[in-house]
Amino acid sequence: MDFIIGRDANTSQLRISTADGKRTQLVGQPGCVPMNVSRKHLQLTVNADRTCVARNLNPANETWVNGMAVMTRNISWGDRVEMGAGRFPLDWTAIEPLLPKTIDITPLKRVWSQYKQREMAIRKRQQNINVLAGVPMVFTVGGGVVTNFLPDDFKSYGVVITIFALVLMCYGLYRRFTDKSFEEQEELKQWLQQHYTCPECGHFMNFQDYDVLSQNKACPYCRTQYKK
Ligand SMILES: [Zn+2]
Numbered sequence: 001m002d003f004i005i006g007r008d009a010n011t012s013q014l015r016i017s018t019a020d021g022k023r024t025q026l027v028g029q030p031g032c033v034p035m036n037v038s039r040k041h042l043q044l045t046v047n048a049d050r051t052c053v054a055r056n057l058n059p060a061n062e063t064w065v066n067g068m069a070v071m072t073r074n075i076s077w078g079d080r081v082e083m084g085a086g087r088f089p090l091d092w093t094a095i096e097p098l099l100p101k102t103i104d105i106t107p108l109k110r111v112w113s114q115y116k117q118r119e120m121a122i123r124k125r126q127q128n129i130n131v132l133a134g135v136p137m138v139f140t141v142g143g144g145v146v147t148n149f150l151p152d153d154f155k156s157y158g159v160v161i162t163i164f165a166l167v168l169m170c171y172g173l174y175r176r177f178t179d180k181s182f183e184e185q186e187e188l189k190q191w192l193q194q195h196y197t198c199p200e201c202g203h204f205m206n207f208q209d210y211d212v213l214s215q216n217k218a219c220p221y222c223r224t225q226y227k228k
Pocket of ligand 1: 198199200201202203219220221222223224
């Protein structure tokens, strides 16, 4: 990210602007910056890893890095940078608020895996209940039919099995009617909507797998960059 740094024409404060001019910061008391600091004195490029490049924009007024006059120089964040014959110092902390913010979304990984685990548990239980109601239903109906064709000596076994299957089926149906899976799923979705959110803007990240989400560079809603 590029910054243009110099003396503000109106207030003679230090003026730090993003190169696109969208954000500006005035630093210090009015009149604190001497006239030998140009209005566009220094271009500072700050890379994502905080390495920087300093470029003096006006050869008539020097830029100093760690005591040496420079035109263009790779520098480190926090190096002593001074402008003009009066050696007006650059305040690095004033640049900090203008840098693009990054957010750490790794805590969302745990939220997503919790959601998937709980969702899976609900689904499994639903499947079990369906089996409990469905399989004995087949036995009940089938048992009734088969019993009819059994020799008389074996009919009583058929009846016992059919009754047993009928009881199981009724239990399965009872479980199905009293099952709260649907409500639990709705609750779980709401829980995700509250917790699977952008740490910066709070927008719900949608039912998007964390692995997919983390491939994005920035929040799709507020554009804040993800910390890598
Ligand atoms: Zn956001």
